[in-house]
Amino acid sequence: MEQHVYEVAFLPDPIRVPEMRRAATAFLRRSGISGPVVDDVALAATELVTNAIRHGDGAVHLCVSAVGGELRVSVTDQSPDRAEVRHADVEEVSGRGLFLVAAFAHSWGSSGQETWCTFRYPLGDDGAVAA
Template sequence: MSPATAVAPAATKAPPQTSRAFDLAFTPAPPLVRQARRITRAFLRLWNVNGELAENIVLAVSELVTNAVEHGTGDVGLRIQYPDGELRIEVTDDNPAPAELRHADDEELSGRGLFLIAVLARTWGVSDDGRTTWCVFRVPARRS
């Protein structure tokens, strides 16, 4: 009989960390708004951001990208960052005229996008150069 050999327990590997940020850049075209929503949804699922919060974030992406496609100039950039507890959406185009919150009349078919973002997001704003419109959503910690 051989002497007992001590075996060290195998080290458990932590699951691989995925980046909690992504960037998209595209030539402005209305069909790309739908693609931006789909890509955002996919990342939100990956990051376990679900339910009504995820739908509100996708709506904000849709509104900001639509504004950039319709009113911006040059390529459109979408950046989403989710470092910890907050998710930040930034949409950039080459138009230096900043996005402005306005109050649409009941009969108007558009003009409510930034109003929706102001209601849904924790905060929102426009960069000093007017080219980037951003908003931030608080993401509550998930219970175990």
Template structure:
């Protein structure tokens, strides 16, 4: 195969790797958690993300949005992108203090959200400015 043919094949493949996604900005209100879950679940169905993976992504959205409502400063933005076999969830809350993974005691009624995200997601982290928390999920390919 000539170098020109290889380049053309790579370029053609990149054209087919279109990202899907959405972003929603909203004011902090506990009622928004359920709404963001429903919006995310609807998009994941549209994108045909398999059930168990979609359920884990929706749970992560719920935890990250609830955390942003609890600890954020000002409006919140949820962004979900699906590209190249991965779904990336990012929640921006305006608070420069980065989200931190904690270990909750058995008696604690909260404090497990980021732990769940860390367990379910392929990877997670916080932006350099501390205002965004993100996680990534691998999406299994469909078998023929």
């Protein structure tokens, strides 16, 4: 079974968010994954990284992996606080990130330092990424 992994650690600076989105997208395309799931993973990476930068502590670590038809996006920081879905008021301009991740992802969770989500992608009969 093929496994593809992209990992990067960086200091918590909002300027890194679009870079991480582009890196996650490029990783998926290099891994042969295409279609709507690429946009969903890019959105999730953006939201989880933004959350870690805004609410976390210390360096941020992004890991995107693809194995066996499952994509996993994981973001860790040094904060022991678990990420929780907020229900932002209509007039609020932020606070919907985890709500979006929960809506688009197959599953998601937070253990405190790590917040993660998973997505499914199609495999061919040989177990490789379906084109």
